Amino acid sequence: MMLFVHILCALLILCISVEAYFNVIAKTDEVNFVLLTKASKYVPTWSSLDSRPLPPWYDEAKFGIFIHWGVFSVPSFGSEWFWNNWKEETTSMKYHDFMKQRYPPNFTYQDFARDFTAEFFNASEWAELFKASGAKYVVLTSKHHEGYTLWPSRYSFSWNSMDVGPRKNLIDTFVTQKIIPELQELVETYKPEVVWSDGDWEASDSYWKSKEFLAWLYNESPVKDTVVVNDRWGSNIPCHHGGFFTCTDRFNPGVLLSHKWENCMTIDKKSWGFRRNAVLSEYLTLAELVKELIITVSCGGNLLMNVGPTKDGIISPIFEERLRGIGAWLAVNGEAIYNTKPWTVQNDTLTGSTWYTQSKDEKQLYASILEWPENDILLLGSLKTSKNFQIQLIGHSSIISWKQSDDKLEIYLPANAHRGQPAWLLKITK
Ligand SMILES: *[C@@H]1O[C@H](CO)[C@@H](O)[C@H](O)[C@H]1NC(C)=O
Ligand SMILES: *[C@@H]1O[C@H](CO)[C@@H](O)[C@H](O)[C@H]1NC(C)=O
Ligand SMILES: *[C@@H]1O[C@H](CO)[C@@H](O)[C@H](O)[C@H]1NC(C)=O
Numbered sequence: 001m002m003l004f005v006h007i008l009c010a011l012l013i014l015c016i017s018v019e020a021y022f023n024v025i026a027k028t029d030e031v032n033f034v035l036l037t038k039a040s041k042y043v044p045t046w047s048s049l050d051s052r053p054l055p056p057w058y059d060e061a062k063f064g065i066f067i068h069w070g071v072f073s074v075p076s077f078g079s080e081w082f083w084n085n086w087k088e089e090t091t092s093m094k095y096h097d098f099m100k101q102r103y104p105p106n107f108t109y110q111d112f113a114r115d116f117t118a119e120f121f122n123a124s125e126w127a128e129l130f131k132a133s134g135a136k137y138v139v140l141t142s143k144h145h146e147g148y149t150l151w152p153s154r155y156s157f158s159w160n161s162m163d164v165g166p167r168k169n170l171i172d173t174f175v176t177q178k179i180i181p182e183l184q185e186l187v188e189t190y191k192p193e194v195v196w197s198d199g200d201w202e203a204s205d206s207y208w209k210s211k212e213f214l215a216w217l218y219n220e221s222p223v224k225d226t227v228v229v230n231d232r233w234g235s236n237i238p239c240h241h242g243g244f245f246t247c248t249d250r251f252n253p254g255v256l257l258s259h260k261w262e263n264c265m266t267i268d269k270k271s272w273g274f275r276r277n278a279v280l281s282e283y284l285t286l287a288e289l290v291k292e293l294i295i296t297v298s299c300g301g302n303l304l305m306n307v308g309p310t311k312d313g314i315i316s317p318i319f320e321e322r323l324r325g326i327g328a329w330l331a332v333n334g335e336a337i338y339n340t341k342p343w344t345v346q347n348d349t350l351t352g353s354t355w356y357t358q359s360k361d362e363k364q365l366y367a368s369i370l371e372w373p374e375n376d377i378l379l380l381g382s383l384k385t386s387k388n389f390q391i392q393l394i395g396h397s398s399i400i401s402w403k404q405s406d407d408k409l410e411i412y413l414p415a416n417a418h419r420g421q422p423a424w425l426l427k428i429t430k
Helices: 046-050 056-061 082-088 094-102 109-115 123-132 159-163 167-190 210-219 286-298 317-336
Strands: 012-016 063-067 137-143 194-198 261-266 301-307 354-359 364-369 377-380 390-393 401-404 409-412 424-429
Touching (some): 056 301, 063 317, 137 194, 261 286, 286 317, 301 317, 317 364
Parallel strands (some): 063 301
Antiparallel strands (some): 012 137, 012 194
């Protein structure tokens, strides 16, 4: 991400409840919110807001889909920062040339909006795909940094007026008359379970009135017991305050963190919004995506994986193939992901590409093998077995044999189980 100077257009608010928008992917039914509703009133200070327990559905879900879709999907060139990159361009003339060669003089970014047609957008098709991907929640850019809202807001100024005029005079009233009412409108209308804020680097949390908004969200909003929020609520707030920590884009520390966190990343390595000129090698492979999911979950995080639909509302087959691939893998191996918790060790001391999770009741241990070992023998240094241990390869019926010695555990994997899957799961029962 980069610095963005259009202060009026700065806050990216991404919200979605899967139920509200797509009405299909159900949250787990067994989540019990009774304890949370007993919480006392939150006041607009970080110590009070940070004391709110995270609603449990979020940690259980582990995997969500991020959608960057907006006016930037029309030029679909460069990235979703098209407008900013074009306006701020000084050395390279990539965006100026792009515009000059294809659009009439004086064509503005706002002129792209009329081509944001979504003519093939079909919410049931999207919902079917997200469900097939195994994702449990969806975060949609309901407003990106250029300020264009994806919902009919009563508080949206004329979009064009943002680009001109004496912005400074507006700033005082901007947050109280626009940002906060817009957010409250969004929450009251769509009842999102996730409020994912961005643009925090622009100004302080006091400027954004973030703490006041969160106190309202936690105390009074229609989603006060179930909503989760991220940490991008003002400069220096990420990684310190808020709900789950996102810290930076593509945050994946590779070690266990004590605070719940989320790795937001994108299948297209170079952009969050759709790019017409992307090539195959710029998309992460299925194996790379599954690896990201496994490492993230082993270290206590959730994965939020982004796709960029086209201006027409199409999720292109390359994204579809990745999503269905992850879903197919999760359909077999999901018990090692959903509703699990980190183990005492995250990746093995002998074979660092094997990552652990365990069931909440600690009866099952899972070892995700990212690299199939030579000679089909996996060496593990972090696990000490005793006689009554049972080891299974998920999705494979034969019994796995193993040998424990003082310094290592040798696991004899069935060679015929190696069929190019992105990862293999051992289920270890004590
Ligand atoms: C483009 O804008 C400039 C400055 O506002 C104006 O002088 C010019 O006539 C415009 N050109 C066209 C083709 O509209
Ligand atoms: C949306 O897609 C579904 C599934 O393909 C189809 O049955 C339905 O008719 C579509 N709806 C519209 C409005 O095109
Ligand atoms: C465990 O994973 C981390 C992060 O990827 C890596 O730095 C470390 O080397 C791994 N441990 C081993 C023993 O390979």
